[in-house]
Amino acid sequence: MRPDAAIFDIDGTLLPMSLERMLVACMLKHKLVSWGVLVKRIASLALKPGGKKRFLINKFYLKELDVERVENLLEKGCWEEIRGRFFPTMLNIVGLFRETDVPIILLSGTIDVMAKRVAAMTDADLVISSRLEVVDGKFTGRIQGIYPYREGKVQLAEQIISASGWDWARVWAFGDSGSDIPLLTRVGNPVAVNPSKELRKLARRNGYLIIDAGPRFWLPFRQ
Secondary structure, X not given: OOXXXXXXXXXXXXXXXXXXXXXXXXXXXXXXXXXXXXXXXXXXXXXXXXXXXXXHHOOHHHOOOEHHHHHHHHHHHHHHHHHOOOOHHHHHHHHHHHHXXXXXXXXXXXXXXXHHHHXXXXXXXXXXXXEEEEEOOEXXXXXXXXXXXXXXHHHHHHHHHHHHOOOHHHEEEEEOOHHHHHHHOOOOEEEEEOOOHHXXXXXXXXXXXXXOOXXXXXXXXXX
């Protein structure tokens, strides 16, 4: 039966790292942010209630930076290196869906300045990611709308699937961590890619397809 759509997570699923952390590393290298600021803010967020999610949604390192400056940094200093890190196996799978005219959706908590580049690279039909708030051409450090994480991914996928008239049973979804479990348990064709311990256990118990696409590293908060 032809799939209605294929939904892909990005970090840990299409490549073995966090795109956002790669951006931060690039910003440190080019002195757009300092180690002192990063360490101070991370420590502050970790001590507050809900520290994990608070950390994930707080993009303090981008606050008051010009959007154009960050975009230029990516184009001239970072993206070419990053694009060479994607899992060939996963790019081939994305290509298979694309070649058979199955809609490809990227649904990820990574920030939009990174996700849109992955969308262009994979020729995705739709990309949904953390939308960075911009005021007067500068990032505020906040995100807008629903955060694509855990149940937030399901909520966003529900909007797309309902609007498109697709059947959940004919949707494929690919994810790597515990935060992808709510979406994977909702679709008819869940795939665990380089799964975390929690997800691998669930995948084996429920008979999900498991793909070990390659070594993974530098991924925050995997469950």
